[in-house]
Amino acid sequence: MKYQEIIASLPKKERWSGAFYNYEYQGFWFSPFVLEGIISVQESFQAQTSDILLCSAPKTGTTWLKALAFAIVTRNRFDGLSDNNNNHPLFNAVPHDCVPFLEVDLVENNKKDPEMPLLSTHLPFSSLPKCIISKGCKMVYICRDPKDTFVSYWHYLQRALPGGQHDHVVKRLSLGTEFESFCDGSTYYGPYWDHVLGYWKASIERPDNVLFLKYEDLKRDTLFYVRKLGEFMGQPFTAEEERRGAAERIVEVCSLQKLSRLEVNKTGKHRQGTPMSSNNYSFFRRGMVGDWKNLLTPEMQRRIDEITEQKLHGSGFSFS
Numbered sequence: 236m237k238y239q240e241i242i243a244s245l246p247k248k249e250r251w252s253g254a255f256y257n258y259e260y261q262g263f264w265f266s267p268f269v270l271e272g273i274i275s276v277q278e279s280f281q282a283q284t285s286d287i288l289l290c291s292a293p294k295t296g297t298t299w300l301k302a303l304a305f306a307i308v309t310r311n312r313f314d315g316l317s318d319n320n321n322n323h324p325l326f327n328a329v330p331h332d333c334v335p336f337l338e339v340d341l342v343e344n345n346k347k348d349p350e351m352p353l354l355s356t357h358l359p360f361s362s363l364p365k366c367i368i369s370k371g372c373k374m375v376y377i378c379r380d381p382k383d384t385f386v387s388y389w390h391y392l393q394r395a396l397p398g399g400q401h402d403h404v405v406k407r408l409s410l411g412t413e414f415e416s417f418c419d420g421s422t423y424y425g426p427y428w429d430h431v432l433g434y435w436k437a438s439i440e441r442p443d444n445v446l447f448l449k450y451e452d453l454k455r456d457t458l459f460y461v462r463k464l465g466e467f468m469g470q471p472f473t474a475e476e477e478r479r480g481a482a483e484r485i486v487e488v489c490s491l492q493k494l495s496r497l498e499v500n501k502t503g504k505h506r507q508g509t510p511m512s513s514n515n516y517s518f519f520r521r522g523m524v525g526d527w528k529n530l531l532t533p534e535m536q537r538r539i540d541e542i543t544e545q546k547l548h549g550s551g552f553s554f555s
């Protein structure tokens with residue numbers, strides 16, 4: 236409630252036929268359900284030098300990155316990842332519930348499990364609490380082709396919302412309207428391209444602090460990036476671990492196929508009873524590169540490609 240005056244003064248745009256508004260804050264658009272938390276963590280979050288942030292815009296590989304990073308950093312704490320170790324957190328909770336989400340979970344109490352350095356955020360680089368940068372915290376950013384990101388977002392809305400507080404919205408969803416909002420940057424945490432560029436520039440300026448990944452690369456050679464993540468997060472795989480295939484095992488356990496078949500991810504709910512409630516299965520769908528071909532018209536494809544070209548021009552970054 237503390238920040239309602241600030242929020243009331245922000246530019247806003249109607250979402251989902253008036254179901255609620257998104258607000259523009261510091262150059263990005265946010266849903267009202269996270270905005271208070273964002274302003275609050277910007278004011279009072281206390282980063283530790285050892286914190287490692289998993290950063291992403293929505294629908295770009297967040298769930299997968301959380302699962303992989305969590306499995307890597309906790310591999311000596313939880314007894315392996317064998318199929319008969321039913322106690323491992325990844326077998327009992329959606330990856331989102333294994334890694335605290337900065338702008339929601341760390342708002343009031345700054346308490347993190349001291350043995351688990353990971354936290355996650357969808358915040359753009361420019362809106363991160365300043366102490367995260369000044370303390371030199373490590374960050375891993377994942378991005379994805381904007382066309383697949385939009386398509387994933389579109390399917391997510393229809394899978395996540397039913398049965399929750401926004402059930403009534405599902406009938407009002409329109410592909411055309413969502414597409415326009417994605418293109419004009421007003422879907423949550425948008426503009427997507429600016430989000431990516433913020434972390435891209437940070438990764439060039441601070442390569443030791445920011446590891447920049449692409450979903451498509453992670454799909455192409457997951458094992459290579461699991462090893463890279465281990466090194467970057469200060470926990471490289473030892474020769475003994477390599478001999479017993481520890482990195483390979485993490486790749487396998489965190490695969491879409493494995494995670495999506497777990498009971499908790501088929502039937503469980505994330506943040507049940509809150510405005511951010513969603514069905515766990517909505518975080519796992521096809522995981523395909525190029526799935527946009529199954530939804531976007533040639534005109535839509537052209538439109539996103541044009542925006543991408545304009546936005547990335549001169550940045551040195553390309554999605555391909």
Ligand code: PAP
Pocket residue numbers: 291292293294295296297298299302383386387388390391489490491492494518519520521522523526
């Ligand atoms: P979030 O921002 O709501 O957390 P996020 O995890 O970033 O969503 O994106 C979901 C996408 O990641 C889905 O893509 P799709 O809609 O194109 O299928 C989902 O299938 C994919 N995904 C989730 N888990 C994995 C995984 N283990 N491996 C590969 N892709 C995954």
